[in-house]
Structures are given as C-alpha cells and as structure tokens.
Amino acid sequence: MRWRIPGCVAFASCVILVTACSVGPDFSRPPQPHVERYVASDQSTFASPGHEQTLSPAVQMRDDWWTSFGCDAINMAVDEALTGNVTLERGQATLRRSEHLLRAGAGVFFPQVDAKADASRQRFSPLRNGIDAPASIFNLFTRSATISYTLDIWGGERRQVEALAAQAEAQRYALAATYLTLAANVVNAMIARAAYGDEIDATQEMIELVREQIHITEAQVAAGASAWSAVLSLQNELATLEASLPGLDQKRAESEHLLALLAGMYPEQRSAPKLSLREIALPGVLPQTLPSSLVRRRPDILQAEAVLHVASANIGVATAALFPQITLSASGGFESTVLHLLDLGYPFNRS
Numbered sequence: 001m002r003w004r005i006p007g008c009v010a011f012a013s014c015v016i017l018v019t020a021c022s023v024g025p026d027f028s029r030p031p032q033p034h035v036e037r038y039v040a041s042d043q044s045t046f047a048s049p050g051h052e053q054t055l056s057p058a059v060q061m062r063d064d065w066w067t068s069f070g071c072d073a074i075n076m077a078v079d080e081a082l083t084g085n086v087t088l089e090r091g092q093a094t095l096r097r098s099e100h101l102l103r104a105g106a107g108v109f110f111p112q113v114d115a116k117a118d119a120s121r122q123r124f125s126p127l128r129n130g131i132d133a134p135a136s137i138f139n140l141f142t143r144s145a146t147i148s149y150t151l152d153i154w155g156g157e158r159r160q161v162e163a164l165a166a167q168a169e170a171q172r173y174a175l176a177a178t179y180l181t182l183a184a185n186v187v188n189a190m191i192a193r194a195a196y197g198d199e200i201d202a203t204q205e206m207i208e209l210v211r212e213q214i215h216i217t218e219a220q221v222a223a224g225a226s227a228w229s230a231v232l233s234l235q236n237e238l239a240t241l242e243a244s245l246p247g248l249d250q251k252r253a254e255s256e257h258l259l260a261l262l263a264g265m266y267p268e269q270r271s272a273p274k275l276s277l278r279e280i281a282l283p284g285v286l287p288q289t290l291p292s293s294l295v296r297r298r299p300d301i302l303q304a305e306a307v308l309h310v311a312s313a314n315i316g317v318a319t320a321a322l323f324p325q326i327t328l329s330a331s332g333g334f335e336s337t338v339l340h341l342l343d344l345g346y347p348f349n350r351s
Contacts, residue, residue, distance in 0.1 A: 022155025023323075024316020027166075027309045032292040055288035061297065066187050068283040073275045074190050077259060081186045084264030088182065091175040098168035105164040108150070108157045115145040119339075144333025151328065156320025163313035170306035177299035182262060189258045194275040196252035203241055203248065210238045 062068070066078050082088065120140050126133040152158060214234045220226035260270040295301055 022158050022316055023319040024155070024159055025312050027162075027312040029305060030308075032295060034292070051282050052284070053282060054285050056285050057288045059285050059287040061287045061289065066183055069187070070281045071190075071275075071279050073273050073279065074187060076273075077190050077263070078183050078186050080263040080270075081182055081259075082179065085182055085262060086264050088175070088178055091171075091178045095168070095171045095175050098164070098171045102161070102164040102168050105161050108161070109152075111147055111149040113145070113147050115143075117141070117143045138337050139339075140335060140337060141339050142333060142335040144331065146329065146331040148327055148329035151326045153326060154320035154323045156317050156325075159313045159316030159320065163310050163317065166306050166309035166313060170303050170310065173299040173303035173306060177303060180299060186259065186262055189255045189262070190275065191277075191280065193252055193255035193259070193272065194277045194280060196248055196255060197275065198277050200245065200248045200252065203245060207238060207241045210234055210241060214238065 066074055118141070120142075121137070122140050123135060123137050125135045150157065214231060217226055217231050217234055221228050221231055256270075256272045257267040259272060260267045263270060289297075
C-alpha cells in the first residue's frame with residue numbers, strides 16, 4: 001500500500017499531462033497598431049458650410065450611429081431593413097448552424113453510446129447438420145449496446161472543437177458586418193434620395209423662373225428694347241432644365257427601389273415618405289478613437305482574425321492525425337426467442 005498510492009498518483013499525473021497537451025500552434029492575436037492618431041497634426045474640428053463638427057474622446061461610438069442624424073425617416077428606414085432583409089435572415093441561419101455544429105462537436109468529450117434492437121423470423125433445419133429431425137420456424141429477438149471513448153492524447157479533438165468555436169465566431173462577426181453594411185447602405189440611399197428630391201424641386205423652381213423671364217423678354221422684344229436672340233437663349237436654357245428632370249426622377253426612383261429591396265420588399269409594396277436634406281442634421285460632436293481601438297470594433301477585421309484562428313486550429317487537427325489514436329470500447333447484447341424474456345436471454349456478444 002505504501003508504494004501503490006504514490007504509483008497511482010504518478011500514473012494519474014502522467015495521464016493528465018499527456019491528455020492536457022495539444023499539438024499544433026496556439027493561436028495568438030496579431031499585434032495592434034502602436035499609434036496615437038491617424039495623422040501627425042492634431043486636428044479635432046472640421047468646418048462645413050453652415051455647420052461645424054468636433055472630434056471628442058469623451059463621446060462613445062454608438063451601435064445605432066444613424067440616429068445621430070436626428071431624422072425619423074432614416075430611423076424608420078433602417079428599422080425596416082433590419083427587420084425584413086433576407087441577407088440578414090440567411091446570416092442568422094448560418095450563425096445558428098455554426099452554433100449547433102459547435103454543440104455537436106463538443107460531444108466528442110463524452111463517451112459515445114449506441115444501442116439497437118432487432119427482431120427476425122428464422123428457420124432452423126437440422127438436416128443440414130446431419131440430424132434427422134423436422135425443421136422449425138421461430139422468432140429471434142436481439143438487443144445490443146456499444147460504448148466507446150476516444151482518448152484525446154494529442155489534443156486533436158480539442159483542436160477540432162476550437163476550430164468549430166472560431167468558425168462560429170467568424171459567422172457572428174460576418175453577421176455583424178452585414179448589419180453594419182446594410183445600415184450604411186440604407187442611410188446612403190436615404191440621403192441620396194433626399195438630395196435628388198431637393199434637386200428636382202430646385203430645378204422646377206428654376207424652370208418657373210426661366211419661363212417668367214421668357215415672358216418678360218418677349219415683352220421687351222415686342223417693345224423693341226431687346227433682341228430676339230435673348231429669347232432664344234432663355235428657351236434653350238429652359239429646354240436644358242426640362243430635359244434634366246427625367247434623369248433626376250429616374251435616379252430618385254432607383255434610390256427608392258433600392259430602399260425597398262434592402263427592406264426585403266418589392267418597390268410597389270413600399271411607399272417612401274418625402275424627405276429633404278433640411279431634415280437631416282449632421283452630428284456636432286463625433287467620437288475620437290485611436291486606430292488600435294477602432295480595429296477591435298471593425299467586424300470585417302475580427303472575422304478575418306477568426307478565420308485565421310480556424311486555420312491555426314486545423315493545423316493542430318492535421319498534426320494530431322499523424323499520431324496513433326487510442327479508443328476504449330465495450331459491447332454486449334442478449335438474444336431470446338421470447339420478447340419478454342429478452343433480459344434473461346443468452347448473452348451472444350461481450351467484449
């Protein structure tokens with residue numbers, strides 16, 4: 001007993017050390033950029049016509065950044081797109097699939113149990129064995145079970161689960177990138193639609209002004225105070241303005257159709273509300289962040305990092321496959337000609 005206890009402890013320690021090792025490289029995140037600002041100058045204020053914007057480190061970056069424009073129409077359009085977009089639904093389904101695969105892959109750490117039962121109708125002929133006896137027909141019921149467990153000595157299974165977890169993480173960041181891209185496309189389309197609408201209104205006002213100018217010039221020509229060439233020049237300008245309206249209408253319609261498609265609807269199913277650039281206000285204070293912290297918020301970079309993690313874990317899986325694998329298994333079963341006496345039947349297989 002004095003030598004048996006230390007021996008058992010030493011054996012258990014060796015087993016733990018062996019099973020705790022995992023071949024292949026351990027994943028490490030790429031280093032972040034060691035910079036404090038984008039440019040050398042410390043410019044924190046940007047002036048635009050009629051508006052001034054300031055960068056402040058005290059302002060936090062918001063996930064619903066589009067609400068900073070203070071426009072209810074933009075907020076409603078983004079909410080519609082996030083609710084009905086089919087690309088988001090596909091991304092959510094892909095993420096759920098990856099999470100289910102991760103849960104299924106984690107089952108490798110538990111013993112695998114398989115049980116089955118069978119019933120058959122058989123005929124026994126003693127004449128085949130040289131026995132002069134009549135043949136008999138009987139029912140045969142069998143029940144068997146198998147349990148197995150693979151020792152993950154080289155860590156290949158752990159690397160496989162690690163790869164599945166990284167794959168689920170990559171899908172999660174891909175879904176976040178889809179959210180961000182969709183919201184940006186909706187906001188850009190709404191601003192473009194508002195710009196086209198304002199340009200159409202301004203063009204129609206200019207057309208009315210040019211028509212009035214033509215009437216005034218025609219009166220001046222009739223009075224002999226102006227030449228007819230002035231009327232022709234104004235008529236040419238009027239025709240140019242009128243010819244630009246169909247193109248502007250088409251661009252506004254294209255932006256409306258794009259908004260409908262982003263929301264998962266047909267253009268005839270969505271009526272776009274009237275929007276003007278005057279209803280969109282630029283935020284006065286913007287968040288000032290370091291490039292290193294901004295990198296950790298970009299879902300495309302995080303997705304690429306997760307894909308790199310998957311590749312690193314797969315190297316460990318492939319390396320572990322080069323070494324012998326040890327699997328412990330046991331199986332057994334019973335057979336009987338009477339169903340309710342199956343538990344008392346003859347054990348036909350034990351290992």
